[in-house]
Amino acid sequence: MTKKVFWGALAVAGVAAGFASADTLDDVKARGELICGTSTGLAGFSAPDANGRYEGFDVAYCRALAAAIFGDPDAVEFKPLTTTNRFSALSAGEIDILSRNTTWTLTRDVDLKTTFVGVNYYDGQGFMVPKELGVSSARELDGATVCIQKGTTTELNLSDFFRKNNISYEPVPIETNAEAQQQYLAGACDVYTTDASGLAATRASFENPGDHIILPEIVSKEPLGPLVRHGDDHWADIARWTLNALITAEELGVTSANIEELSASTENPEIARLLGTEGNLGEMLGLSADWAKNAIMAEGNYGEIFEKNIGESTPIGLARGLNAQWTEGGLMYSPPFR
């Protein structure tokens, strides 16, 4: 009898394990924490700080999402992923969301069965070279040895760029940013190419950042953003509107400093809807009424996250540029909260 129960239990367990649950939000809630895929370490975007706590631009978004769901920005586990294993990890369900400076392309959105929930950084591919090489344009790189992260859009753009300009190069495929840094600094490659933001972040971590220049050519469009698995629209909505909430908060002047005051006494109906004191937007998403408030309180609004992690006051020193609000001449534009 006990044996029968045992086999029965095993069979049920097996069947249950075999079917991926369709509702990611339920899974996340049942688990009690969000699992977020990040990079293996890119200063300013996702890297552990001195206390081992993950910090950065991509990390802040995951904390905001965790806060939107649980009201707790620390209810999140980070999984460092390389460029080559990130999509497999997402489609296998090892992570709930990938927030890892990943470029939005048609193939990835359609053929790789992922859903990009928006753009949190408009980027483009650049080249970094040591100053002493005396190179001033990427077109002078004929015959150069180029370090490149495997399985990235930059790998494809690189091939296109050199083919278009009819010059040759020697690719050195590498797995992580740290590896690239080691090879580049040792002179095993002349050039390191990746998203311009990544180059700035990498250069900032060098001993002598001034010895290296980023060439003026930006050879591609790299809209970076978080992505989720294809097929769960509800989860994608939550992820998309959490990002939109951060962007809208900046547009409306809601910051982590004044959010308590505003949620108690705002006259602006859009802010009231965003912070959940008016309307039922949170309920529609299947979250609490103050979901967006929690998300913004986690690490601040989009502008605060930008300035704190990669902005001009940080060693990485990126200007807002394309990533300014649309009202300031940038491309950051969130659909309305209503």
Added chain:
Amino acid sequence: MATVSEPPQGGFQLSQLIYDTRYRSMTIQIVTLIAVLSLIFWLGANVASNLAALGKPIDFGFLGEPANYDINQMLIKYTSQDTHARAAFVGLLNTLLVAFLGCILATVVGVVVGVLRLSSNWLIARVMTIYVETFRNVPVLLWIVLAMAILIEALPQPRDFRGDDPAASMFLDSVALTNRGIYMPEPLFSRSLGEFSFFGIFDISNDLLVLLAVLAAGIFAAKQIGKRADRIQNATGERPKTWYMSLGVIAVPLIVVLVLLGFHLGYPELKGFNFQGGIYMRNSFIALWLALSLYTAAFIAEIVRGGIMAISKGQSEAAAALGLRPSRTMRLVILPQALRVIIPPLISQYLNLTKNSSLAIGVGYMDLTGTLMGTSLNLSGRELECVMLTMLIYLAISLCISGVFNIYNQRVKLKER
């Protein structure tokens, strides 16, 4: 009370399947087989349905699409416009190259170390023991990464070779050791015979084919000369000197062909960012090759030592009593017997080396795991297909290696008549 129990009469009963020892084992086997097969079927069906639910049914069509990425080391022509299948083939050839050269170097080093470990010289024997124990007790991936780090950090950059008073200079003005790899002179033919296209899949240099043909013919002729010498020796007891004739039939035609083809060396030259021309061995290849070879050689050394020690001392004493010199004793008496012990474990070391070459991913060597299971997988998102295909290819390579060596093993094993 001593009654003999009668065997049960009557027809076959269903309960006999469990209680009758004649049928029980059969029943258990059939039930187990059904259970295992249904588990496999259930897993397979689950994978298929889950992939279909995800919108990614199993499909190998991506292999025919353009790969769009570049590969640095290619033994055949490849551009980023070629298909994923061709990129995988380029990777496969890189795997085979490092596995082949690795097996050769590992065997040479392994045999030398194995024999030296038996040396009566205390120092040499101990040094070899230290070599074996260090290499085989540290994971091979660490050796590969270490070798790469040493190559990158210790050797000069190409730009160090520049200027009037360069920090580094080429060895004999022909070999450049840089932290990007080694540049060596390449053989060139000023009156080349062109290339032979093998069904449009890859090209082979006709010069190489001609040279190989001449070399094979020379070796065949040398063998005939040796056979003739054997016949004379059997008839007269005197062995004529043949070494100059053998050398002649091998070397002279080869030199004549080389001169006819206009053989000369092309030297690497520093142009722009890198050395151009010559043969370029990338540091990723060198690191992988050396680390794999030295690691596997430590195991082969132990196999060789065990093989030699397995031959009883009486054999060499008997050979000495017959008047054989030590070198002939080794070649004619000890080694043929030791090989029987050595070959089977040696095969598995070759298989290990070939499979370990997939650790190329640690240093960015574009082998099969770097192309098909690396970038192609990532760009196409076809995880299951790529992994299955890669497994199948490694399986095929391993079966080929063990097949070839099993034939060799059949030839050297004890002949029972």
